[in-house]
Amino acid sequence: MQIRNFEQLMAEARKRGPKVVAIAAAHEREVMTAASDSESLGLAECTLVGDQPTIERIARETGIDLSRMEIIHESDPRMCANKVMELVGQGKVQIAMKGKVETGDFLRAALNKDYGLRRGNLFTHVGVFEIPGMDRLILVSDAGVVVAPDMEQKFEIVRNAIEVAHALGVEVPKVAILAATEMVNPKIPATLDAANLSKMADRGQIRGGLVDGPLALDNAISPESVAVKGIQSQVAGHADILIPPDIEAGNVLAKAITYFANGKMAGVVVGAKSPMIVASRSDSHETKLVSMALGVLLAD
Numbered sequence: 001m002q003i004r005n006f007e008q009l010m011a012e013a014r015k016r017g018p019k020v021v022a023i024a025a026a027h028e029r030e031v032m033t034a035a036s037d038s039e040s041l042g043l044a045e046c047t048l049v050g051d052q053p054t055i056e057r058i059a060r061e062t063g064i065d066l067s068r069m070e071i072i073h074e075s076d077p078r079m080c081a082n083k084v085m086e087l088v089g090q091g092k093v094q095i096a097m098k099g100k101v102e103t104g105d106f107l108r109a110a111l112n113k114d115y116g117l118r119r120g121n122l123f124t125h126v127g128v129f130e131i132p133g134m135d136r137l138i139l140v141s142d143a144g145v146v147v148a149p150d151m152e153q154k155f156e157i158v159r160n161a162i163e164v165a166h167a168l169g170v171e172v173p174k175v176a177i178l179a180a181t182e183m184v185n186p187k188i189p190a191t192l193d194a195a196n197l198s199k200m201a202d203r204g205q206i207r208g209g210l211v212d213g214p215l216a217l218d219n220a221i222s223p224e225s226v227a228v229k230g231i232q233s234q235v236a237g238h239a240d241i242l243i244p245p246d247i248e249a250g251n252v253l254a255k256a257i258t259y260f261a262n263g264k265m266a267g268v269v270v271g272a273k274s275p276m277i278v279a280s281r282s283d284s285h286e287t288k289l290v291s292m293a294l295g296v297l298l299a300d
Helices: 006-016 029-040 052-062 077-089 103-111 151-167 189-202 217-221 223-229 247-260 285-298
Strands: 019-024 044-050 070-073 095-098 124-130 138-140 174-178 210-215 241-243 264-270
Touching (some): 029 285, 044 052, 095 103, 151 174, 151 189, 189 210, 217 241
Parallel strands (some): 019 095
Antiparallel strands (some): 124 138, 124 264
16 A cells, blocks of 8 residues: 555654654654654553653653653763664664754764674665645655765666555656756756766666656646646656756755655665665654654664
């Protein structure tokens, strides 16, 4: 069954849970609330790696029950990230989650060869959006990890996003490689990359989905725009996955969806041995919770 909204995502994740989640620098109110809710819903069994006195104080102030959670005391956020990745590498936990620690420090710990999390793939962020008026979830990648991807990295971004779409029940996801125009223009490098990725998919180098580009955003999601412009494509107007040209375009697109279109987001970093939840510290516990549910769907 294709998962089309976050209610369905949560329901499916509850069927597959609980998974063991370790949270780095867990001494933060929203992430602790998400951890508590995830345990109550049967999504996760949480290990909190962080400053224990602060964790206990927040629990008292918010009424969070810590009795079912393991707490590993560590006050240094970087050491928290290292401990979480060590636990993942040892197979003791199935999902790593970022708390009150910088994203760069969290991902550097994941890249440490001593922990064995790398499986040869590029680490990429996949955002999953529930947007009012849309009949399906929309995936955007990469809007959070790879700054200025080259062709090889865009290939990995597409491949990872297709894997996430499959986990959401999209059998043949439609992937739109975005640019400023649907026409190939040598003066716009993003259009050349898009055309190359599309041809790679035609030749079977990218499997599991339909890939087309370059496509402007309107051509990717609006059947009306496609009809007006006379674009012939199996992807145009019906994209499930949007691949922006770089992190700046991706970040702006993701935040425009949430702030202008009142969309809701779940996010996960994939490409490692286990999924990693890298929600922003400003995200609500609801965003963190649905991101945990997404991680549950992706965890082995």
